Amino acid sequence: MLLRYGMLIGLAVGLAFGLVAGMTQSPLLIAIAEGSRPFGTAFVNAIQMVVIPLVMTVVFVGVARLGNLRKVGRAGGIAMAFYWGTTVIAILTGMVLMKLVLLTGPQIPAPTAAEATAPELPGIVDFLLRLIPRNPFEAASSGTLLPLIVFTVLFAAAAGTLEPVRRQKLVDVADAAAQALIQLVHWILMTGIVGVFGLAAPVAATTGWGLLRGLAIFILTVLAGLAIFVVLVYLPLVAFVGRIGPLRFLRGTTGTQVVGFATGSSVAALPVMIQDAEENLSLSPAVTRLVLPLGASLNRSGSALFQGAAVVFVAYLYDVPVPWAALGGALLATFFVAATVAPVPSASVMTLAPALDAVGAPLAGLGVLLGVDRIPDAFRTWVNVTGHIAGAAVAQSLVGDETPGPSSGEG
Numbered sequence: 112m113l114l115r116y117g118m119l120i121g122l123a124v125g126l127a128f129g130l131v132a133g134m135t136q137s138p139l140l141i142a143i144a145e146g147s148r149p150f151g152t153a154f155v156n157a158i159q160m161v162v163i164p165l166v167m168t169v170v171f172v173g174v175a176r177l178g179n180l181r182k183v184g185r186a187g188g189i190a191m192a193f194y195w196g197t198t199v200i201a202i203l204t205g206m207v208l209m210k211l212v213l214l215t216g217p218q219i220p221a222p223t224a225a226e227a228t229a230p231e232l233p234g235i236v237d238f239l240l241r242l243i244p245r246n247p248f249e250a251a252s253s254g255t256l257l258p259l260i261v262f263t264v265l266f267a268a269a270a271g272t273l274e275p276v277r278r279q280k281l282v283d284v285a286d287a288a289a290q291a292l293i294q295l296v297h298w299i300l301m302t303g304i305v306g307v308f309g310l311a312a313p314v315a316a317t318t319g320w321g322l323l324r325g326l327a328i329f330i331l332t333v334l335a336g337l338a339i340f341v342v343l344v345y346l347p348l349v350a351f352v353g354r355i356g357p358l359r360f361l362r363g364t365t366g367t368q369v370v371g372f373a374t375g376s377s378v379a380a381l382p383v384m385i386q387d388a389e390e391n392l393s394l395s396p397a398v399t400r401l402v403l404p405l406g407a408s409l410n411r412s413g414s415a416l417f418q419g420a421a422v423v424f425v426a427y428l429y430d431v432p433v434p435w436a437a438l439g440g441a442l443l444a445t446f447f448v449a450a451t452v453a454p455v456p457s458a459s460v461m462t463l464a465p466a467l468d469a470v471g472a473p474l475a476g477l478g479v480l481l482g483v484d485r486i487p488d489a490f491r492t493w494v495n496v497t498g499h500i501a502g503a504a505v506a507q508s509l510v511g512d513e514t515p516g517p518s519s520g521e522g
Contacts, residue, residue, distance in 0.1 A: 336416050360500075406502050419445055
């Protein structure tokens, strides 16, 4: 608990210090804010250093503890249905809310922006083929998480066919490695108050209130949509299906939400997610260590809500008429984008091209969104990581917990 609130204090102090530095333009304060940036970079690098080996070990142990492929498929299927179903709801929430706000809002002049280019998204066949890594070590070195999870699940399933003595040896080794990595995460989080300050202060100092004034309607609508989505979708599902009270859930996931908010990356928050889910919410490692890495790879509900709102907003900025019926194509494009976007800061903006193309909006809007993206990026990642743990709670409740809880040595 001390570590989680330490990071929260670091975030609040960093934002406040950065805003004061930006508003006063004091050379000393700005120099201090910028000088803290290496601490934030070191904090993120330290967390990301642990992510790949931790994902491989916890997924392996999680699949092995589930016992059989039928239960693996059931837990994974429930999680994917939860993640993709809530993603569709999030896209519709963002689109409808933004359209309603703009119907009553003032006219916003279209800003000048250079034409942006976005990376080409793979087709469905290419996307499925990329799930099978030619070289799992190459996937690990490049940080490509989803193919690595596919390999690990298949390897764990194969290990499950071995005779019990050999299978248990593999599980014990992987479990011991996971315990050591979680302890390493615990040590890294002890530096969180300084690391999160180093992430927040430079950003607040350079952006300040100017960007908030420029596109306040867009930012506030997205933030309102994200809050509505969490309150009306995630918390009821956690309470009525996952059987965890909303206040307990929010308190228990504070560390995850702070790290996700500060880093803008679900993957960077993954080690903290596992710790929060198992220690604070008492979720089973057998479920969390399969479902949470899956969520970090596939679940982008917060990003999807942002993208749905962004499509409507950019079309409005450039006076492109978008009737309600035309939003169907944009919804499909946004859903596919949300399933393939990288779990890194601002990736949700640069992959918006197919959705913008679906409604005829110019790609120049990407440059406009990038200028103000850091604020909604932090909040949408907060929603993403909240959804990862919500999916784990729902999956465990529906699958049933027949496995032992986390051992006392977990950080």
